[in-house]
Amino acid sequence: MRNVDEGxxxxxxxxxxxxxxxxxxxxxxxxxxxLTQRTRVELLDRWDAPEKQAVANNRAFEKMRSDLLAxxxxxxxxxxxxxxxGVFRRKEQAYRAVSGLKGAQAIVxxxxxxxxxxxxxxASLLQEVIG
Amino acid sequence: xxxxxxEKDGVLRPVLQVIAKDxxxxxxxxxxxxxxxxxxxxxxxxxxxxxxxxxxxxxxPGSKLVARWVLGLTMRQxxxxxxxxxxx
Numbered sequence: 001m002r003n004v005d006e007g008x009x010x011x012x013x014x015x016x017x018x019x020x021x022x023x024x025x026x027x028x029x030x031x032x033x034x035l036t037q038r039t040r041v042e043l044l045d046r047w048d049a050p051e052k053q054a055v056a057n058n059r060a061f062e063k064m065r066s067d068l069l070a071x072x073x074x075x076x077x078x079x080x081x082x083x084x085x086g087v088f089r090r091k092e093q094a095y096r097a098v099s100g101l102k103g104a105q106a107i108v109x110x111x112x113x114x115x116x117x118x119x120x121x122x123a124s125l126l127q128e129v130i131g
Numbered sequence: 132x133x134x135x136x137x138e139k140d141g142v143l144r145p146v147l148q149v150i151a152k153d154x155x156x157x158x159x160x161x162x163x164x165x166x167x168x169x170x171x172x173x174x175x176x177x178x179x180x181x182x183x184x185x186x187x188x189x190x191x192p193g194s195k196l197v198a199r200w201v202l203g204l205t206m207r208q209x210x211x212x213x214x215x216x217x218x219x
Contacts, residue, residue, distance in 0.1 A: 043178060050187040054209070058193045080188075091212070095154050098188050106188040108212075 053105035056082045061109055072111050080106035087111075137163075151176060152214040153184045160184060174215055175208070186211035 076094035078085040145166040
């Protein structure tokens with residue numbers, strides 16, 4: 001297995017053998033335990049569809065981004081199901097357009113040049129996340 | 132305005148009762164928001180509530196917003212506009 005610590009793998013293999021199990025079975029158990037310790041599995045299942053569609057919709061937006069910025073500056077573009085649904089002058093119009101669409105995820109992009117933004121989060125809230 | 136503190140590990144932390152709504156105010160949920168003194172105005176909500184409000188269908192383009200903790204940890208955020216009511 002690529003990028004797996006050889007010593008660790010050897011020990012897992014030895015233990016699996018002693019337990020009469022395959023390395024694959026032990027790894028499946030270990031991965032399931034790892035997941036349940038870090039998050040709720042059903043939440044990951046619910047995350048999956050919106051995340052996949054978000055990736056596709058963001059790709060579609062990035063392909064058209066510069067053209068839209070030039071042709072509709074300041075307006076609102078709606079992307080869903082990997083396609084441009086429409087461009088709207090007011091954000092409320094864009095929101096209403098989305099409410100009639102199918103799909104697990106959609107993007108409402110304000111067409112203006114913007115840089116990635118980082119939110120500074122206090123240490124006390126980090127404690128809430130990991131505590 | 133409803134406000135309170137909650138105690139964790141013997142430390143009192145400020146919280147606010149907030150009603151979060153989607154931008155068209157079709158759905159809402161009540162949250163207890165912890166106050167970060169350095170907040171820039173946003174409200175971080177759990178993914179459950181993001182879905183409950185239907186905000187996954189009103190998201191801003193991805194990868195534009197990153198949460199960065201003072202200790203250096205970063206985490207990509209899914210961002211959407213929303214309406215938040217604080218107080219009565």
